Amino acid sequence: MPDTPANTDFDLSFLYEIADGSDEFIVESIDMFTVQTPQLMQEIGQGIDTQNWQVAGAAAHKLKPNMGFFGMLNLQGMMQEIEAMCKSGSPDQAVLSQKFADAKTIVDNNLVKLAEIKAEKQR
Numbered sequence: 720m721p722d723t724p725a726n727t728d729f730d731l732s733f734l735y736e737i738a739d740g741s742d743e744f745i746v747e748s749i750d751m752f753t754v755q756t757p758q759l760m761q762e763i764g765q766g767i768d769t770q771n772w773q774v775a776g777a778a779a780h781k782l783k784p785n786m787g788f789f790g791m792l793n794l795q796g797m798m799q800e801i802e803a804m805c806k807s808g809s810p811d812q813a814v815l816s817q818k819f820a821d822a823k824t825i826v827d828n829n830l831v832k833l834a835e836i837k838a839e840k841q842r
Contacts, residue, residue, distance in 0.1 A: 727828045730790030731836070742840040749837040752785055753830055760826055763801065767812070767819055776805030791829065797822040 731745075738744040759778045766775025779802040786795040801818055804810035 727832050728791045728793040728825050729829050729832070730792075733788065733790055746837050746840050748788075749833050749840075752789060753833060753837075756782065756785065756826060756830065760823055763819060764823070766805070767816055770812070772805040772808060772810065776802045779805065789829075789833075791825075794822055794825055794829075797825075 734745060734748055738748075759782045762778035763775045763782075766772065766778065779798045783795050783798045783802070786792075786798060797818060801815065801822070804815050804818070
């Protein structure tokens with residue numbers, strides 16, 4: 720398994736274990752993640768921008784299991800915090816926006832690295 724740089728947050732051990740040697744399964748899983756995650760991150764960002772806490776919280780909730788599947792435990796925790804803040808109904812928007820920006824940076828780095836892993840598996 721490739722080394723994970725410090726600016727990313729994932730451990731693909733679980734994915735590799737359940738893939739049981741199937742590069743096709745790994746590629747399909749990464750594909751699903753790289754399609755769904757940017758959409759859900761966009762929903763969270765728009766929800767925060769428009770103060771639609773229900774939308775932002777629901778999207779964060781949907782992301783949590785995906786992050787766990789890919790061993791993104793720090794991000795999973797961040798999504799839990801974002802979801803909880805949104806469910807409170809009146810979060811500190813500056814704190815929430817910063818937490819989301821931090822999470823987005825890590826997600827974006829993860830997506831780049833996952834694309835590289837996918838390309839390796841497709842060779």
